[in-house]
Amino acid sequence: MASLKSHKLLVAAIDFGTTFSSWAYSFKHDYDKEPTQIIVKEWNSGIGISSKAPTTALIRPDGKTLHAFGYDAEDKYASLAQNNEHKDWYYFRRFKMALFKDMTLSRQTQIEDESGKKMLAMKVISLVILYLKDDLQKELASKITSAFSFEEEIQWVLTTPAIWNDKARSFMREAAIEAGIRNDQLLIALEPEAASVYCRHIPLETKSSDGRTSIVPLCPGTRYIVVDAGGGTVDITIHEVMEDGNLKEIHKATGGAWGGQEVDEAFKQFLINIFGNPVLQKFKLDAIDDYNGLFRDFEVKKRKSSPDGTAHLAFTLPVALLEIFQSETEETLTDVINQTPFAANIKVLKGNKLGLDSSLVRSFYYPSVRSVLEHLQVFYDNYETYGISVAILVGGFSESPILSCAIKDNFSSWKVLVPQDAGLVVLKGAVLYGHDQSTIVTG
Ligand SMILES: Nc1ncnc2c1ncn2[C@@H]1O[C@H](COP(=O)(O)OP(=O)(O)OP(=O)(O)O)[C@@H](O)[C@H]1O
Ligand SMILES: [Mg+2]
Incomplete structure (x- = not known):
């Protein structure tokens, strides 16, 4: 089988989960030495550091911009509610399953926030991907000191459940493109495949x-x-x-x-x-x-x-x-x-x-x-x-x-x-998959 190795400087993966989400990346030169050397986002949960944050989005009353994501979104919404200023804000939690359940999924599909206000699913998901992408790029910018533009040098990977139909998967791709990820820099990885790829790299038995x-x-x-x-x-x-x-x-x-x-x-x-x-x-x-x-x-x-x-x-x-x-x-x-x-x-x-x-x-x-x-x-x-x-x-x-x-x-x-840290296996596996897609042979 032809080599499907990435030539990009780094691979960045976004695991957009039903309950929790996160991002992770690794540089090619690190992958070549030790594939499992992967950097995972550290979120502040208020009571400690966690590798994933709740898939919760707080969107401003303009319906166009995301104010906060994860633990921050939960805390900010609660403080708005305390002052009774929350009514016009959009507060979405655990909304990924809505895509799985909706057989008529399209760009026009709307989802309801916690208080029943509607918004296009495409808008909500692309805003979340945009947030995670920008957050990761901010971290990279603080690490990469050279002047060259690294944005073109990223191989992006987005995970989706394997049991989703093609419609739901292409919906996620479109949302990622709307969030500014170029189509030719984007791979969609099936969650169990990503997990399996990761398990090939760690001692198990x-x-x-x-x-x-x-x-x-x-x-x-x-x-x-x-x-x-x-x-x-x-x-x-x-x-x-x-x-x-x-x-x-x-x-x-x-x-x-x-x-x-x-x-x-x-x-x-x-x-x-x-x-x-x-x-x-x-x-x-x-x-x-x-x-x-x-x-x-x-x-x-x-x-x-x-x-x-x-x-x-x-x-x-x-x-x-x-x-x-x-x-x-x-x-x-x-x-x-x-x-x-x-x-x-x-x-x-x-x-x-x-x-x-x-x-x-x-x-x-x-x-x-x-x-x-x-x-x-x-x-x-x-x-x-x-x-x-x-x-x-x-x-x-x-x-x-x-x-x-x-x-x-x-x-x-x-x-x-x-495996250890079982909850991170899909995310880390998605990074490995981005470096080398040849690991899974179908059929
Ligand atoms: N030690 C534990 N005991 C019980 N449940 C746990 C434990 N650790 C995590 N969970 C549960 O696992 C789920 C989160 O798993 P994970 O982060 O893999 O899901 P996800 O990626 O958000 O979802 P999906 O892959 O279905 O989209 C949550 O329901 C959480 O409560
Ligand atoms: Mg998951």
Whole structure:
């Protein structure tokens, strides 16, 4: 196969995810020495540094310019809301899935922001890509001191889910072009392919020789299933390692909308069961800052849940939520909880805290975990057809031991591997793919 190596000075990738997004890059001269030497954006989350930021966009009332992205967008919108100045602003969260669900997707497709205001999907997405592109270029400008223009020297890569149709993929390409990325400098990488490319570069398998354990890459002939479990979708593909180290696609990507945000959705449903939808809606409308805070707290806490943990997870209930609840009902919170199906699994604790049994938090995972297991079962049951011996779990949701242990327990003859920083594998793999597109051989 002809070499598909990039001759550009550097490769920059944008992973535009359902829940989280980020950018990363690497220079060609670094790639040639050590491919995994990739620089990833560091976002300030307010409580620490994180490699991804929430896919949240705050667009000014002019409907044309983006004011902030990520954690900054969430914080700025909350402060606007506090002063009741937010009504004319556009606030978009987790909007990527709208493209997946819309079969009539076109340049005219509109999406709704959190308060129901409409805007062209193309506008929102191109503004986000523009932001990420400019942010990356600003960092590069501070690193590259020579006078030459490096913009032409960038190979851009944008990731899309493999289960998206051609329409959705070309929609993303158009949005990137609108954001100022030249068509001939742009590659669209399929998320599980990018993940697979990255996994070719990192040691994965452990082998015992002479009583010692060494780590070796997957050997030729190995067929493995890549499970990219993100926030929105779980994408599944099967690849085989060839003699020359390249990859052959054995089965086209399949999957569905069973990502980590289903867990958040289950938590929201749980809150609705206790407080009722009108109270939760009013809470969101009146105190968006506290509303976001509750879900950010859940994001942190849910990552602590394990398949066999027994500890309670305590959530501080925002005062605003309790006040709205009390203005709507005569009953106490304990009375209301006692009427729900999970009364035995919740405790009202001192200091406006709710203690949730770990088994209850685990139950929030079950719908999405069940869907993933059902989907994988077919590939597991048909060894003669697929010949899979290894499963590589990537994507942020794979970092959950509840998901990875369920896969290990149910498919015990597979060797299940979860690379370090599983949530960054797609992004880093997209950079590697930009340097050398020949790694995946289709068919
Ligand atoms: N340790 C963890 N335990 C449980 N869930 C986790 C953990 N780490 C990340 N997640 C979840 O993984 C999801 C984010 O994964 P990722 O960043 O790969 O998704 P994404 O790229 O935004 O989505 P997609 O690829 O579907 O567009 C979120 O739902 C997040 O809550
Ligand atoms: Mg992703």
